[in-house]
Amino acid sequence: MSFNTHKLLESKKKAILEQWMKNQLADDSLREDLISNEELRSQSEELISALVGNLSMADLTDLDSDEWSPVIEILGGISITRARQGFTPRETGNFVFTLKEALLTVLQAEISDNPQLLFEESMKINRLMDSLSVVTFETFIKGREEVILRQTDEIADISTPVIRVWDGILALPIIGTLDSARTQIVMENLLQEIVETGSSIAILDISGVPAVDSLVAQHLIKTVSATRLMGAECIISGIRPEIAQTVVHLGIDLSNIITKASLASALAYAFKSMRLEVRKANSVQKSNTF
Amino acid sequence: MILSLSKDTIEVVKEQDVVFTKNRVKEVAVRIKMGLVNQTRLITAASELLRNMMRYANGGKCTIEVVSSGRTNGIRLTFTDKGPGIPDIAKAMEDGFSTGKSLGLGLPGTKRLVNEFDIRSNVGEGTTVTIIKWANG
Ligand SMILES: Nc1ncnc2c1ncn2[C@@H]1O[C@H](COP(=O)(O)OP(=O)(O)O)[C@@H](O)[C@H]1O
Ligand SMILES: [Mg+2]
Numbered sequence: 405m406s407f408n409t410h411k412l413l414e415s416k417k418k419a420i421l422e423q424w425m426k427n428q429l430a431d432d433s434l435r436e437d438l439i440s441n442e443e444l445r446s447q448s449e450e451l452i453s454a455l456v457g458n459l460s461m462a463d464l465t466d467l468d469s470d471e472w473s474p475v476i477e478i479l480g481g482i483s484i485t486r487a488r489q490g491f492t493p494r495e496t497g498n499f500v501f502t503l504k505e506a507l508l509t510v511l512q513a514e515i516s517d518n519p520q521l522l523f524e525e526s527m528k529i530n531r532l533m534d535s536l537s538v539v540t541f542e543t544f545i546k547g548r549e550e551v552i553l554r555q556t557d558e559i560a561d562i563s564t565p566v567i568r569v570w571d572g573i574l575a576l577p578i579i580g581t582l583d584s585a586r587t588q589i590v591m592e593n594l595l596q597e598i599v600e601t602g603s604s605i606a607i608l609d610i611s612g613v614p615a616v617d618s619l620v621a622q623h624l625i626k627t628v629s630a631t632r633l634m635g636a637e638c639i640i641s642g643i644r645p646e647i648a649q650t651v652v653h654l655g656i657d658l659s660n661i662i663t664k665a666s667l668a669s670a671l672a673y674a675f676k677s678m679r680l681e682v683r684k685a686n687s688v689q690k691s692n693t694f
Numbered sequence: 695m696i697l698s699l700s701k702d703t704i705e706v707v708k709e710q711d712v713v714f715t716k717n718r719v720k721e722v723a724v725r726i727k728m729g730l731v732n733q734t735r736l737i738t739a740a741s742e743l744l745r746n747m748m749r750y751a752n753g754g755k756c757t758i759e760v761v762s763s764g765r766t767n768g769i770r771l772t773f774t775d776k777g778p779g780i781p782d783i784a785k786a787m788e789d790g791f792s793t794g795k796s797l798g799l800g801l802p803g804t805k806r807l808v809n810e811f812d813i814r815s816n817v818g819e820g821t822t823v824t825i826i827k828w829a830n831g
Contacts, residue, residue, distance in 0.1 A: 581713065615716075615734060617741040618799040646734040653735065654742075654803035655789050 409511070409525045410459035416510050421445075421452055424506035431502060433495040438486075451478050451503070464532050467539065479536060480543040487547025496544050497537060504533035564590045566597040573674045574603045575667065577642075579612030587623035591630055598634050605674045606631050609667045611642030621656045628661050637662070637677070641670035696826075698770070699760040707753040712744045715756050719771065722758055726767045728829040735807040736769060736827040742800035743773045743823050749794060751777020751821065761826065768809070768828035779817040787813070 413420065425445060428434060439447075454475045463469055467476065479500070486496045507529050515522045564586065567575045574597055578590065594606055608627065613620065624640060631638035641664040643651075651658065664670040675682060702722075704715050719740050723733045740756075747754040754775030761770045780786045787805070792798030801823075805811040810826035 583709075615738045615741055617738050617745070618797045618803060619745055622797050646731045649731060650734050650738045650807065653806045654738065655799045655806070656797065656803075 409528075410456070412514055413456050413459060413507065413510065416514065417452055417456055420456070420506050420510050421449055423509050424448055424452070424503050427502035427505050428499070431498055433492075433498045435491060435495055438489050438491060447482055448503075451475070451482070454478050455503075464528055467535050475536070476539055479540055483540045483544040484547035484550075487544045488551060493541065493544055496540060500533060500537045500540050504529065504537075507533070564593055566593050568597075568601060568603075569607075569671065570674070570680075572601075572603050572678060573605045573607070573671070574598065574601065575607045575609060575671075577609045577612060577667075580614075582610075582613055582620045582623055584619075584623065587627065591627050594627065595630060595634055598631065598636050604636050605677065606636055606638045607667065607670045607674065608638060608640045609642040609670070610640060610647075611644070611667070613642075613647075616643075616647050616651055616656075618654055618656060621651060621654070621658070625658075625661070639664055639670045639673060641665070641667045695764065696770075697762045697764075699762055699767070701757060701759045703755055703757045705753075706744060706747060706756055709748070711753075712741075712748060715744060715758075716740055718758060719769065722760060722769055726760055726769065726829050728769070728827070732827055732829065732831070736771075736825075739804040739807045739825055739827070740771055742804045743771070743825070746800055746823075747773055747775045747777070747821075751775035754820075763828070766828050766830060768826050768831065770810075770824065770826045773823045774820065775822075776820040779819055779821055780813075780815040781817050783813055783815055 425448060428444065428448070429441070458471060458475055461471060463471070466472075482499065483496050486499075508526055511525055511529065512522060515525065563579055564576065567577070569575045574594070576590065576594055578586075580586075582590070590608075594608075597603065598606060608624065610616070610624070616624070628638040628640070639662045640658075643663050643665060648663075662673065664673060672682075702718070704711065704718065706712060706715055716737055720733065720737055723736055728736070744756065747756075752775075754773060754777070757770075757772040757774075759770040759772070761768050785791050787801050788798070789802045790798040801813070804823075804825065808825040808827045809831045810824070812824040813821070814823075815821040
């Protein structure tokens with residue numbers, strides 16, 4: 405930076421911080437519920453120190469250079485944390501925008517006697533801060549994407565519960581598309597539960613699967629085979645009529661697999677093969693009375 | 695004579711695009727009042743061809759058209775990729791043929807699920823598969 409702007413700003417660090425804090429605290433988008441004023445102040449102080457310290461030596465136009473990496477790291481850290489904490493993009497962006505205002509306010513107060521110089525130096529600060537805002541948004545979005553990815557994993561996990569319907573019988577309702585990653589989770593969960601519970605029958609219910617193409621079918625067949633290797637029997641239930649027809653047209657052979665139209669009929673089958681019987685209570689009474 | 699009544703092209707490059715495209719096909723099928731069985735067949739066929747495009751050609755394009763034959767309406771889907779192409783189409787159309795260790799039922803199965811099926815492929819240039827499913831056919 406030409407002139408002595410960097411020295412000037414360096415010496416005015418305190419004033420910039422105060423001005424910036426004032427701007428931030430006055431802003432509508434202040435989130436006192438998410439961040440305390442003390443924490444906000446210490447974040448702000450850290451960023452100003454890194455930024456102002458950098459003005460003297462770094463190239464202001466090339467944020468990719470190594471010299472800027474400490475500043476970008478701090479800023480990136482702040483915006484990623486904010487993305488995770490649930491700040492909006494506007495609230496996160498305002499963190500940088502209000503700093504720009506503070507820098508310009510201090511600059512104006514200090515070189516008010518030279519409009520030409522003030523303009524030139526302001527433009528530089530402007531450009532720099534705009535680039536930093538872009539960095540902020542990029543990292544913010546990255547933070548959000550991480551949240552989404554984590555949620556996707558969580559959904560994959562919670563949407564494949566293994567239910568112990570009866571002693572020795574497990575049920576696994578599958579809802580949504582059964583892709584390779586999901587099949588892996590389903591299979592692992594199922595096999596682990598079979599071992600833990602010593603179950604002999606598993607029911608895979610696909611009522612909630614929108615379509616069964618050849619890959620989904622292959623995944624189902626694989627899961628059934630794996631279950632058999634564990635010494636348990638696997639029943640596929642919830643095959644809707646239109647899905648049954650489609651599977652036949654595709655040419656998929658499910659004849660080696662026990663399939664049932666509904667979870668109820670799969671359960672009935674499971675009870676039967678375990679020599680269990682379900683009866684109405686009064687019919688038992690009747691047979692006792694007579 | 696088949697008339698095209700509406701046309702929509704989707705780029706398919708990511709896994710999410712596959713789900714998105716299938717949902718779009720479903721929407722259009724519901725709009726032209728295609729029966730549930732035919733809807734399921736069409737979406738399954740689309741799923742097979744989308745997967746092939748992703749797996750063997752790293753993605754491509756899918757065009758969804760509402761078409762009319764005068765008597766009835768239907769959906770025409772065109773899958774175009776710039777992948778390696780298929781050297782022997784007759785072989786690829788056989789039940790059980792697969793270079794990807796899968797069931798090898800995608801292409802022949804799709805042909806059985808739809809009313810019209812056309813495949814063109816040139817090695818080194820890419821593959822285009824066109825299918826039509828009539829609303830009540
Ligand atoms: N879009 C495509 N580009 C290149 N090769 C393809 C394409 N679609 C299918 N193939 C080839 O045709 C074969 C058969 O495809 P398909 O019937 O869907 O069975 P599968 O996908 O199970 O192998 C594939 O193994 C592959 O070699
Ligand atoms: Mg295939």
